[in-house]
Amino acid sequence: MNYFSSDFKLGILGGGQLGKMMLYETRKFDIHTKVLDPSKEAPCKISCNEFQQGDLMDYDTVYNFGKNVDVLTIEIENINLDALEQLEEEGIKVYPPSQTLRTIQNKATQKLFYIDHNIPTAPFSRFAHTSEIEDSISNGGMEFPFVWKCTKFGYDGQGVKVVRSLKDLDGLPNVECIAEKMIPFKNELAVIVVRNPSGQVATYPVVEMEFHPEANQVEYVICPARIDEKVAEKANIIALKVSEKMKHIGVLAVEMFQTKDDQILVNEVAPRPHNSGHYSIEASYTNQFEQHIRAILDLPLGNTASKVAGIMVNLVGAEGHTGNVVYDNMEEILKMEGVTPHIYGKKQTRPFRKMGHVTIVNDDIAKARKIAEQVKGTIKVISE
């Protein structure tokens, strides 16, 4: 099929910031795109060829949207999978396949998948309802602390809570969930794997998520990770195994923990371009969005190596600010070396909302790290 002709149509489910960054690449290759998103203010609304407002969880909406495209991809996992399955049966190329998404959409299913395929992951228990956890504790089947995770619709840290005592269970929704053993880890790592339908596979260098020492929140994504080469190799092998078993097509971000004794445990995966790969726009030979497009169109994959070291800082809404967004001190960070801000185009800020990110690139990773800290301390996402 000639992707570079106007006869070809690529459908994208979801029109948020990931889709927006994907569209830079479809524009570069002049690929005709059609986007479905529930919001009429979706960042993807411009830059795509056709935009449709609609519910991503609604069977008919997704089915009707998808049946008129040649290849269908996603930028968010919460999609009506029955519609995707039907589209696959009718010959539409859905990448990642519905099967991959089904494994991932439910966190319990995802964890069981790792167990079934002998992929190292933190021990966990599955509960049909949160209320059952208390029984398990009194029976000695569970110990504090653990991480409670809602199995469905967990996205961007919603539906996750560290439980240190019975009291912490108060107020949690009484839904299907998992309770995962809390693993003290040295580092949180991620590897982006890319795979095309012809079977070509490649991995990006291991990245490191550096946490704020007090807030326990990811502050920086650093590429390459400042870890031992053997640990990086281990992480790479495990990510490749996850990719192989999941039979995904496109980009797959594999998030992992490096434990105190240098074990690698898989935390969770995202079968799409991911926050941990945003650095690649400025730092890599082929960024994750172009790579995803290459993969789902079954084009040859690009070079995943880096030109320079890259660090990403998320721009999230400051606490105490809700309303029309203002990027305070933007000009100050533009003065700093190798700094590129990405503004997602959401008009309203609220505390911790992802509003954009900033990439810092430099030949010298230590310099980049210092500049990243200055960026973090300078720009503020506030309201008018």
Next chain:
Amino acid sequence: MNYFSSDFKLGILGGGQLGKMMLYETRKFDIHTKVLDPSKEAPCKISCNEFQQGDLMDYDTVYNFGKNVDVLTIEIENINLDALEQLEEEGIKVYPPSQTLRTIQNKATQKLFYIDHNIPTAPFSRFAHTSEIEDSISNGGMEFPFVWKCTKFGYDGQGVKVVRSLKDLDGLPNVECIAEKMIPFKNELAVIVVRNPSGQVATYPVVEMEFHPEANQVEYVICPARIDEKVAEKANIIALKVSEKMKHIGVLAVEMFQTKDDQILVNEVAPRPHNSGHYSIEASYTNQFEQHIRAILDLPLGNTASKVAGIMVNLVGAEGHTGNVVYDNMEEILKMEGVTPHIYGKKQTRPFRKMGHVTIVNDDIAKARKIAEQVKGTIKVISE
């Protein structure tokens, strides 16, 4: 002014491939854009916030378009300048200023500008009509060979002809023109200078246009130029002088000849992102389009250095092909290392039409040069 708010509007005159690449950057910074172009199939039609179809040479169209924006820029020089002057008087920020464009729009005026400011350029004569050249030759005032250039609307090699004998004058339009001494040169070089209203100035590394040994057509733009450091320094100083005297704002591409005896002569300039800077998208810390946006918004300029060596190959329509475009062997070039195609989105090809470009980046410029040759020999822009 807060550029990163929806109250701000950036107007772009012209909606071709340069505008299209500029829009990647306005999207990245979430800057509200409005584009004017005569074609309803302009590559910029999507990705801008507002598109208007209209004549760029019509006073009323340009004036009415411009009076509703805060900053107005161009991606093509042939614009109604009286409208721009009026807009400037009314307080619209027009970058580059109409004065810069007035100097450039007429090639005789541009050449005289170089003479007036003691900027080295090839000797030339100005003629009100092409027919006057013959008299000048018979009077001994002109010698073959020379380069005939129409003073107006010269763009992309149209309106330029090498004249080796009287016969070559046949068929040329009888218009205002210049006849320029043909300078045997070693290299054609270019330097991109960027300047913001606050007076911050920066230059990109000198690039080299490598010509096809027989066809006398630019085949590759190579950054950095493979020339002596002293020559590069000289080119840089002259480009800075042109920039200073022209009082442009934004990006200015200064094209120069390196003569056999290592003199630098200014050929011509373009006060906008330019073909000679396309390599910067993949190779530079700050690409020329982002840099242009930073400059015209009076933001701090970005780093102009390169991360890696970059080579650009233009994708022009193959001879003998007119009609719906096909990019033959696209998949083959995507297999090559560090290769990024840019497809401008013009649906129809014709011989020598600029349809896209390909960038090749590599740590090693010699390797990049080899791959560029493979790219050039592989991809073909043909019709269906």
